[in-house]
Amino acid sequence: MTPTVVRIDRSSPQPRLLDATGPLISIEDEGYTRGDGAFETMLALDLTVRKLDLHLLRLAQSSRLLHLPRYDDADWQAAIELALSAAPAGTPSELGAEHTVKLLLSRGTPAEGPYGLVVVSAVPESTIAQRRDGVRAMLLPRGHDPAEDTAYPWLLAGAKTLSYAVNMAVLRHVRSLGAQDAIFTASDRRILEGATSSVIVARRDGDALTLLTPEPSHGILPGTTQGAIFEGARADGWELGFGPLYPADLLESDGVWLSSSVRLLAPVARLNNQALPVDRGLTDRLLGYLMSR
């Protein structure tokens, strides 16, 4: 199914619906030739984008690090509205009609410069299924510790850029081994993040519930979904913990999830060769925090 695409330019802020059945991008576009741009991927339920504010904030942060222009939130909103109104029906689920809404900011061509795109498509059934069925994940060394890069803005730590080849290579690697997702570890075996997600761990001790995630601001991209769930959990009386976490913390937990904006919460049913507890009640409770936001 061809996605629905709307373009915004700073010179003419009126959003324009494009025909995506043919090619849209120039061979000289530096988003293409250099991965030089930023993106956000969001979920729309019944044509309403979830956590739009958090995504626009992170996109603004990426723009700043990349020295790309920042568009007004109202311009993005108008473009999103146009794209959703023109898109074919979303994938039906118990949460509503589901669309993926991607915001993309490219440096464009040397002649024409940067522009923004909104790209809307139906959420794949397989993505929705992983929320229920969970995923098999593997621990995978990240090589260097990403915290080593955070002091230098030119290394773009904290920007969500179009230069995503490593994340894709990691997913190909674990799939070739029969798993579906990867959790990065630092050289001291510390848990970092998923290939395209954050890691959330639940621990139950009598009536006390603790929700854990690796320490933020250490070169890990701050997860908007993880953040929203933690906000709700805190209000509901959970203890919150922010790493460091090690493989044993996941293997001995009462639940591990990969959180991301479209898949939402995918329980990790298997980590390397070990089965992990998948607690439907806990998943629904965490999902509730996200949905009531």
Added chain:
Amino acid sequence: MTPTVVRIDRSSPQPRLLDATGPLISIEDEGYTRGDGAFETMLALDLTVRKLDLHLLRLAQSSRLLHLPRYDDADWQAAIELALSAAPAGTPSELGAEHTVKLLLSRGTPAEGPYGLVVVSAVPESTIAQRRDGVRAMLLPRGHDPAEDTAYPWLLAGAKTLSYAVNMAVLRHVRSLGAQDAIFTASDRRILEGATSSVIVARRDGDALTLLTPEPSHGILPGTTQGAIFEGARADGWELGFGPLYPADLLESDGVWLSSSVRLLAPVARLNNQALPVDRGLTDRLLGYLMSR
């Protein structure tokens, strides 16, 4: 000036000339959405590509790491020939008519899969000028040591991918400070490589000449230009050295160059705030090794 573009597909290996005045790339192309692809940039002098064998070898290495199909060298050669024959005249210089010839391999769209492109354009005058005038370069921390990533093929160390946002950010950063190029250093101040080039250092001790470059296979992309120059220098009696190099080795040398395939050899005329010796004779001698290959 619009570049000349030729496409090759594995399903129909006959190269096809495309009209690049309009958009060519699909919004779903993962070369665009994920920086998921590989490239090589080469120099053609009087319509003959320099060091084609070395570039095809490195592209094959990138393809292997990215799990992208490898095209036959003969398919690339036919595509290059078609593109060069259709391209407007190159930029005249003392070396001949100069074209940049880029090979690009993209993962393509999920529906259609990978493809290759040859993109030919005239070399910018400013690039040619830097061979003569030299560049002002700055030392810039690379954050982590890239050697930490080499053990893990999914981190794509050694692949030249379309995910090039950091290299571009580095160039923007040093330009904002009045320099033209960057030389990366590791956390122990060891010299690594340029943002888009290799580092070459010459040292003279009486009649003895030594040519130095940082140790290869430590997460540094092997430079085809550096390799070709070293080959010629060895045959001509130079001593060769392979790092580790530190800033003092550059500052106290008899010449520092950034070597890359199109700019060839750019003498570093200034490193941070210090002027470096620019020896036209030495530059011509090193260039001679490259040209006689």
